[in-house]
Amino acid sequence: MIIGVTGGKGGTGKTVVAVNLAVAIAKTGRGVTYLDCDADCPSAHIVMGAKRRMKKKVTSFIPYFNSGKCKKCGKCVKVCELNALYHLLGKIPTLLEPICNGCRACVLACPHNAIREKEKTVGWTYKTEKYGVELFSAELKPSEPLSEKIVDAIKIRGLGEGRGEIFIIDTSAGAHCQVVRALEGCNRAIAVTEPTLFGIHDLEVIESVLRKLRIRYDLIVNRSTISKRRVKHALMQIPYDKKMIECYVDGVPIVERYPENPISKDFFKLAEKMVR
């Protein structure tokens, strides 16, 4: 089973919920594989206090011009939808490397076969293990815009190499293409929100994404006591607790440090429910 954890707004506690749930499931004896699909800001390894190992490069195609064959016709420049190529009259086209998304339209457009393959590094994937949870982590190279490519790479690596019965996918904030990529193929999802006007507004956005993808989802309300507002039909309400912040800052999941805390007990109950 693949469980996606998402939420729309940033900082609502997606990663904390996903990590605690993963560790709680691991304690029931099931194999858990955690895929941190927040390539922009990977933080599951920080919340778990794990060191990432087994680095692998993720690359993307960029064009390389063969100066002998290039007739400077400018056809490749015209077809580039992202305007990553430009050329001055009578010169070989120049590539603005960070803009290129590797679509290869320029290769198809070139009548002289003058474009060769080159690669650029867009990010990395890692693997590690802690508290019985197998963790795969993705990382985007800063200044590269291709987050969704890294998400694809980590999903291929994690779902292929992962040995768990249960996969937990942690998405990034927002509701654009990389969140959709991360959620694709999930059997069910958990939307983490907070009882603020922003949290609830952004929850509606992510709910419509989940409905579009036809994924069954449950709600978890984090910091439920900071406002009088109540979110209905939530699977779990996590009250505001200084211990949560302390665990977050120290990089230890709360279910590991304070297994007797009511929040941890709720996580164990939730784990039982998910496993069943």
Add this chain to the structure above:
Amino acid sequence: MRIVVLSGKGGTGKSCVVSSLALEISKRRKLVLVDGDADCPNQHIIFPGRDVRKEKLYVSKIAVVNYRKCNLCRKCLEACQFGALKAEKGIKVDELRCEGCGACVLACPPGAVKLVPKLTGGMFVRETKNFSLVYGKLIPGESGSGKIVHELKKKGDEIARERGAELVLVDAPAGIGCPVIAAVAGCDYAIGVLEPTPAGMKNLERALEMVEYFKIPYCIVMNKVGISRENERKAVRRFGRKIAARIPYDEEIPQLLAEGIPPVLGKREAARSFRKLAEKMESLLF
């Protein structure tokens, strides 16, 4: 002058800092606020007002197959780098995966594939009590949030010219990917919001690496000071004099934000520190 506020990690207090800065600075100078988070816009919740302009945005494109011309040769499937085309009873385009690059159009021998503009979201201009607010809404799940942010910033500049505003303040989304790059590119100054936790520090560092790539000068505002003394010391060691201001952690702030009130309007110490931050930014930039 264009200033962008970013943080990498979500929930560190970008919108909180931006809304407070905008309110304070607008007392003395004309400004335009651009909410660069088109996925999950929040500034329009904080600042009520009348939307004076609404526009539909068709910024991304999508491939459409003409089945009368298609001969099922599947050349387009080979050409597509994003796995957006599938062959099931004719060629199908996966709308959520298609990047609109046009490789399939070039690959198709009978010319059966066309690129058409697609509704990506909306753009709104709102007149609030103190300033104009430009915000956008991405249709949930669509690609092209970077392009929307680009349009929002262009609109922000246009409105600033019309009204004679000297400052455009941009609120960047969480992350460091394409919508954030679109928000940062072309700005004159960046403000990084730091949360003194290990994840907050690491991710701000990544965001600033991207800012440095664009050679934009920046400073850091440390938010939620008091949640971890140890990490604050680490942050000071790491970022040193780049830290221009500190905002104490006060339980009044989340309570105010929960009701959509900018924290600068609060009564306690944190509100005062926001006012000081605004003054400091002004003296730094003007």
